[in-house]
Amino acid sequence: MQKRLGILILIMILGFSGDALALSEDELQEQIEAKQQEVEKINQEIAQTEGQINQLQGKAKTLQGAIGQIDTGIKQATLGIRSSEVTIEKLTLEIESLGYEVNEVGDEVLRKQSQVGELLRTVQRKDKYGFLPAILGSDTLAEGISEMNALRTLQYDISKEAVNLAGLQEQLKGTINVSSGKKSQLEVEVINLASRKVILDEQKGQKSELLVQTKNEEGTYQNLLSELEQQQQSLLNEISDIESRLSKDFDRSTVPTRQTGYLMWPVTSSGQKAGVITQNYGETAYSSRFYKGRPHNGMDIGAPTGTEVRAGADGTVSRVDYNGLYYQYGRYILIDHGNGLSTLYAHLSGAAVKTGDSVKKGSLIGYVGNTGFATGPHLHFGLYATPSIGWRTSTNREQGGLFSVSPASGLVPIGVTLNPSQYL
Secondary structure: OHHHHHHHHHHHHHOOOHHHHHOOHHHHHHHHHHHHHHHHHHHHHHHHHHHHHHHHHOOOOOHHHHHHHHHHHHHHHHHHHHHHHHHHHHHHHHHHHHHHHHHHHHHHHHHHHHHHHHHHHHHHHHOOOOHHHHHHOOOOHHHHHHHHHHHHHHHHHHHHHHHHHHHHHHHHHHHHHHHHHHHHHHHHHHHHHHHHHHHHHHHHHHHHHHHHHHOOOHHHHHHHHHHHHHHHHHHHHHHHHHHHHHHHOOOHHHOOOOOOOOOOOOEEEOOEEOOEEEEOOEOOHHHHHHOOOOOEOOEEEEOOOOOEEEOOOOEEEEEEEEOOOOOOOOEEEEEEOOOOEEEEEEEEOEEOOOOOOEEOOOOEEEEOEOOOOOOOOEEEEEEEEOOOOOOOEOOOOOOOEEEOOOOOOOOEEEOEEEOHHHOO
16 A cells, blocks of 8 residues: 555656556556667667767857857757656556566465465364374275375365465565666656756756857867867876876885775666767877876766766765866766775766765766766766875865866865776
């Protein structure tokens, strides 16, 4: 009863029709399949927008290209909202369908329990005085043996029905577990829907801000772009210099050695691994061109705006901050894993956690975005040796920590970086 009431309340909150609750099992399955096809179609459209963004990256040096990127991000966010809405509808139908199965199997369990109970009572009556008295009390030996065989048959039937009952109880338990899992997915998708609506509003705000800043004039945009690139390069140089000095004197025996599988892949969609590596850690072709030869201090994973970002391992959120729309890490989350390692999730469009939160490996923490120094939607996934002082505000460049580095707003995490791929 509580399960059905919870679903009804959730459906009413989201504005969905309650008609699904009156559907037959076959009708539910048809609608579930239709919703699944709709989700797959939306995901294909989202994938197509990735190709559009890749084409626009080479044109981002123009105002038209920059607006085109934002427009594509708006399209991604809009599609993400629709994907969440359809997924919520699909999960609600699946939970209702599982409710039918729980009721059916539950009824069968009760019937089997009743059958086993009746068989036991019959055995008790027949076996009250034991096998030998039953034989001796019969008019003939044949009747006595027949009575004994009947008793053995009853015992066999009890054993068989008990096995069937155990199987049904296991099936019921499995169905309830699946239903519980679907409810957990539903809770996450409801959070996704609300977050993606906020992300969409922010994307629209970014477009309006850019048009106001440039007065929709290419020359004004070029001056703005040139100034931003100079500021970002200065910011990058300062951070790289500090991290380079910290790495030279760092004792790597103080952190866990390479451990494959310690970190989970941080980008997911519909519970599955998502995104592709667009730039690795260290010296890359991209870093040579755009970072003036300085190494890349993390791993970039390209994925559509609004794609789920999950915690790489258990830990505590040390910092949720914002370096600004155009500078360094943009919106980021920093997690201390308590074993000398910390992970950074940067360029986010939104965060689903706050500073001080405890997170589990795989917990939803935020969403892929294009904030900060980025040429398109992606997650910058960084791995750090946690500073000896922890992630505190610092001015000591020999320790690392959280630094105020102009022109970035908020605080920028700076420390000894490690290769994330060695722990994935």
